Amino acid sequence: MAKVSINIATGSIQKEDIIVGIDLGTTNSLVAFINPEGTAQVINDAGKGVLVPSIVHFNTDGSPVVGNEAKEFLISDPQNTIFSVKRLLGRSYHDIEAYQNLFSYKVIDDDSESLVKIKVGDRFYTPIELSAMILKELKERAEHALKTPVNRAVITVPAYFNDSQRQATRDAGKLAGLDVLRIVNEPTAASLAYGIGLNPEEEKTIAVYDLGGGTFDVSILKIQNGIFEVLSTNGNTFLGGDDFDRAIVNYWIEQNKLDPDEVTSNSELTQELRLKAEEAKKALSTQNIFTGTVASLPCAITRQTFEELISGKVEETINACKNAMKDAGLSIEDIDEVVMVGGSTRTPLVKNSVSAFFNKDVHDKINPDEVVALGASIQADILAGNRKDILLLDVTPLSLGIETMGGLMDVIIPRNSKVPTKAGRQYTTSIDGQVNMKISVFQGERDLVKENRKLAEFDLKGIPAMPAGFPKVDINFLLNADGILKIQAIELRSGVKQEVDVKPTYGLTDQEVEQMLFDSITHAKEDVSQRMIIEARTEGEQMVYTAERFIEKNGAYFSIEEISKTQEYIQALREALTSGNKDLIHKKIDELNEFTRPFAERLMDQAIGQAMKGKAIE
Numbered sequence: 001m002a003k004v005s006i007n008i009a010t011g012s013i014q015k016e017d018i019i020v021g022i023d024l025g026t027t028n029s030l031v032a033f034i035n036p037e038g039t040a041q042v043i044n045d046a047g048k049g050v051l052v053p054s055i056v057h058f059n060t061d062g063s064p065v066v067g068n069e070a071k072e073f074l075i076s077d078p079q080n081t082i083f084s085v086k087r088l089l090g091r092s093y094h095d096i097e098a099y100q101n102l103f104s105y106k107v108i109d110d111d112s113e114s115l116v117k118i119k120v121g122d123r124f125y126t127p128i129e130l131s132a133m134i135l136k137e138l139k140e141r142a143e144h145a146l147k148t149p150v151n152r153a154v155i156t157v158p159a160y161f162n163d164s165q166r167q168a169t170r171d172a173g174k175l176a177g178l179d180v181l182r183i184v185n186e187p188t189a190a191s192l193a194y195g196i197g198l199n200p201e202e203e204k205t206i207a208v209y210d211l212g213g214g215t216f217d218v219s220i221l222k223i224q225n226g227i228f229e230v231l232s233t234n235g236n237t238f239l240g241g242d243d244f245d246r247a248i249v250n251y252w253i254e255q256n257k258l259d260p261d262e263v264t265s266n267s268e269l270t271q272e273l274r275l276k277a278e279e280a281k282k283a284l285s286t287q288n289i290f291t292g293t294v295a296s297l298p299c300a301i302t303r304q305t306f307e308e309l310i311s312g313k314v315e316e317t318i319n320a321c322k323n324a325m326k327d328a329g330l331s332i333e334d335i336d337e338v339v340m341v342g343g344s345t346r347t348p349l350v351k352n353s354v355s356a357f358f359n360k361d362v363h364d365k366i367n368p369d370e371v372v373a374l375g376a377s378i379q380a381d382i383l384a385g386n387r388k389d390i391l392l393l394d395v396t397p398l399s400l401g402i403e404t405m406g407g408l409m410d411v412i413i414p415r416n417s418k419v420p421t422k423a424g425r426q427y428t429t430s431i432d433g434q435v436n437m438k439i440s441v442f443q444g445e446r447d448l449v450k451e452n453r454k455l456a457e458f459d460l461k462g463i464p465a466m467p468a469g470f471p472k473v474d475i476n477f478l479l480n481a482d483g484i485l486k487i488q489a490i491e492l493r494s495g496v497k498q499e500v501d502v503k504p505t506y507g508l509t510d511q512e513v514e515q516m517l518f519d520s521i522t523h524a525k526e527d528v529s530q531r532m533i534i535e536a537r538t539e540g541e542q543m544v545y546t547a548e549r550f551i552e553k554n555g556a557y558f559s560i561e562e563i564s565k566t567q568e569y570i571q572a573l574r575e576a577l578t579s580g581n582k583d584l585i586h587k588k589i590d591e592l593n594e595f596t597r598p599f600a601e602r603l604m605d606q607a608i609g610q611a612m613k614g615k616a617i618e
Helices: 093-102 127-146 163-175 186-193 241-255 260-265 267-283 303-328 348-358 371-383 510-522 524-557 560-577 582-612
Strands: 019-023 028-034 040-042 056-058 064-066 106-108 117-120 123-125 152-157 179-185 203-211 216-224 227-236 289-294 297-302 337-341 391-395 400-404 408-413 421-427 437-443 453-460 473-479 485-491 497-502
Touching: 019 127, 019 186, 019 371, 028 127, 028 371, 040 371, 056 127, 064 127, 123 127, 127 152, 127 163, 152 163, 152 186, 152 371, 163 179, 179 186, 179 371, 186 203, 186 216, 186 227, 186 337, 186 371, 203 303, 203 348, 216 303, 227 303, 241 260, 241 267, 241 297, 241 303, 260 267, 267 289, 267 297, 297 303, 303 348, 337 348, 337 371, 400 473, 408 421, 408 473, 408 524, 437 485, 453 485, 453 497, 524 560, 524 582, 560 582
Parallel strands: 019 152, 152 179, 203 337, 227 391
Antiparallel strands: 019 028, 028 040, 056 064, 106 117, 117 123, 203 216, 216 227, 289 297, 400 408, 400 437, 421 473, 437 453, 473 485, 485 497
């Protein structure tokens, strides 16, 4: 007898487990699903509200409390109350030490290369464990509201999250008891929620501007035949509404003539000011003046002052929009729609600045706090096989490649390549009898690997000993839908193979990504000339090696004078290699080539003569 599952909450027959969409946010998180009518819907469990504050508080016995209840402890017990943990995901202490004063809890510096830990009482927690607690709360709320087990999810991340941060998010889901089917970029999810492009006939180019509590990104998407293609992304994972709150707090500290260091050392006062600033920010979206008090300190601010305080941050986001447009190779006129995402887009200055930049009205009808989770649930529906007419493509923000001779970067997957993607290239050995090949993987835009970021290094061992240039080594990069890189190296003649998944110990900040892109432009000219010198030097070194082996193996066929003269040319080339003059190196390579060419021809003639002996030519 067949078993049929019925969802008690909806009364509908359930084919299989529900797949939910989760927006794991810096400030708030939420979960959504597709209801029996086929509509995306956020979950409000037992009237607790849709938004679950991304906050974890630890009681005296070490047990965690998550969400609304935890928020109450931000003031009364800040050192045991963790917020903005998303900012720490996949990061090292080195990445966040400049921001240490933003956290009222203790972030541990145990090793600048390893992931950060948070100390609560005498226990240490990783951001993955803390994120898992938030995800577990979302899972339980969904199960309680839907009256059915929830084991599978789609989780969203900022478009600029690197592979380490994406992997950390996936690990947090696993720890919370969720099978994470896909990690999706937040702007991509938002575009799905707005339904733009669901009509296969529709063809549009849209900008998705996402300013949340702690992260910002902008994506330019092209939608055609039901395909959502991200042409470019730009942003900053350390910019958001939290910065607006901080600007107000600093203003009040100044107005009340307080010592900033004293305020910082008083974590209870810091939190009270932060929460009051958040209240002021929200109020100023609909009114022109806000007044309040914190610990008998007057805390008033006008909308005009607030806008002056945050204008620099808003301008940063507009610059990111400019960069995204430039990367996409588009002009403002090419953009058909602008979608606003994230609670901070409610700020009138933000809305007006974005509208002015793109020269059109913006879409903000769907609740900006919910739009990403709703989109994630639609992506979950696609993965469940219920929407077969939609395909999603994303892009990689930095080029990926390997180190070749002379410390040069050989790009295998260029930046802004669509993912998932696979690309490869063939290499060979540079020394006779070479049995190992070191493969170093880098991320970045500069011609020299030392200017880029090393992701991984491994050895392809057991290559059969062959003359230089004879082995054929295929190196393939596979970048999956979550932005995780798998590298495969295989020597084709012998079948020797090695695979590695790249999960760096820590990631790049957006400032570093932007700096890498900026450096690649400003140093382009010197990079090209340096690359040309290195390539000439590498070619020269190879020529010296080959010429010496040639004389060594075939010396018996040449006169002492010929050998002596060849060695003079080799020495001249050696000296040129130290000059750093590419033209001189090429000149000496050509001279050595020219002098030794007749030798090679003579050897060839002799070899043919030997082979033809005793054979009649018809």
